[in-house]
Amino acid sequence: MSLRLPLSAIRAVLLLVALSLVAAFGGSASVRAAGVSIRPVCGAVPLGHVRCFSLVKGDASPFASGPSGYGPADLQSAYALPSATAGAGQTVAIVDAFDDPTAEQDLAQYRSFYGLPPCTTANGCFRKVNENGGTLPMPPPSADWSLEISLDLDMVSAVCPNCKILLVESNTNLDSDLYTAEDTAARLGANTVSNSWGGSEYSVAITASSGDSGYGVSYPAASRYLTAVGGTSLTRGGGTRGWTESAWSGAGSGCSAYDAKPSWQTDTGCSRRTVADVSAVADPNTGVAVMYAGLWWTVGGTSASSPIIASVYALAGNASTVNAGSYPYSHTSGLFDVTSGSNGSCSPSYLCHGAAGYDGPTGLGTPNGVSGF
Secondary structure (H helix, E strand, C coil): CECCCCCCCCCCEEEECCCCHHHHHCCCCCEEECCEEEEECCCCCCCCECEECCEEEEEEEEHHHCCCCECHHHHHHHCCCCCCCCCCCCEEEEEEECECCCHHHHHHHHHHHCCCCCCCCCCCCEEEEECCCCCCCCCCECHHHHHHHHHHHHHHHHHCCCCEEEEEEECCCEHHHHHHHHHHHHHCCCCEEEECEEEECCECCCCCCCCCCCEECEECCCCCCCEEEEEEEEEECCCCCCEEEEECCCCCEEEEEEEECCCCCCCCCCCEEEECCEEEECCHHHCEEEEECCEEEEEECHHHHHHHHHHHHHHHCCHHHCCCCCHHHHCHHHEECCCCEECCCCCCHHHCECCCCCECCCECCEECCCCCC
16 A cells, blocks of 8 residues: 555645656756756655755846746746636645745745735735644754745746745655645645655655656655646747747656556556646746745746646636546646657656657646636
C-alpha cells in the first residue's frame, strides 16, 4: 500500500511533478544555459524530507531596475485567464516549509509594482500561520524556502489577484510536518492548495527514489489523489494565440512505482499512476518575475507551474466538484495541447515527449481559460 497524504478534507489539491535539475547538478551547483547560470534554490534531502523545486536564472536585480521574467499580464494573456473578473471569495493556500519573515512585505511590493489590489493581513486578504494554524511560534527562517514562498505568493497574485491567500508554513521540511500543514490549509477553508515541493517516491517500507532529473517521478506528485502539474517552456509569438509552448526538458514525468492508476486516467504506457495531469510554464529560461528581499529574481521550475494551476482552479470556482485530478480529463477543450519538446528518453515515447493529446511532461496541456478546471 502506498503512503497516503492526509488530505480527505481538501476539495482540490494541486502539486507539482519532479524537479529535474537538483539531482543532476546538486544543491549548490549551477549550470549555464545560453551563457546564463541556472541554479536550484534548495539542495538534495534525505528520505522522509522534501525540497523546494524552484530554479533561479542568473542573478537578482534591484527593485528599481525592474523585472526580467514574465509578469501578471503575460501569464493572463498566455493562458486566456479571466483574472480581472473572477476569483472573489476563493482562497488559495500555499504550503511550504520554514518561515519567510518578509513574505507580506515582498508580496506588497510585487502587487504594487504590477498595479494589483493590495493583499494584506489588515484587509483580510493575506494570512500567514504555522503548521497548526497559529501565529506563535512561527518556524525558523530559511533563505532558500523564503524565495520559494515568494514565488508561490507572486504566482497566485499574478493569476488570481482577487483571491485571498493563505500561507501555511511547516516547522521543518519533514514530509510529516508538511502533511500536517496540508490538513491545516484544508481546515482553515482553502479552496485550492499548491505544494511546490516533493521528494523520492516511496512505499511504507521505503524504497529508493524512482528518479527526479527530467524524466522520472517524485512524491507526492505521483499520488492519485492530487493533480500533478508538469512544466513547459513558454515563448511569445506563434499562431493566433500569440504564445508558443513546448515540454520543458526539466519537467518530471513517468510511471508511479506504487500508486494505482486512477479510473479517469486511461493512457496505456503505465499500469499505475502516470505523471503529469496538466502543466504551465516552468522553464527558468522563460521564467517568471519574483520579488524577494527587495530584489527581482527570474525563477522557474515546476514550483512556478503548481501555484499557477492552483490559482486557475480558484478562478474557475469549481474546486468543490473536483475529484483529485480528474476534471481536466473530461474537459480537454479548455486546454492548449502541447505537442513538442522532451524531458529525456523513454518508452513509450509519450511519457517523455510532447505529443498530441496526453503526454507525460505536460499532461493534457496548459490552461486555455478556466473551462478545463
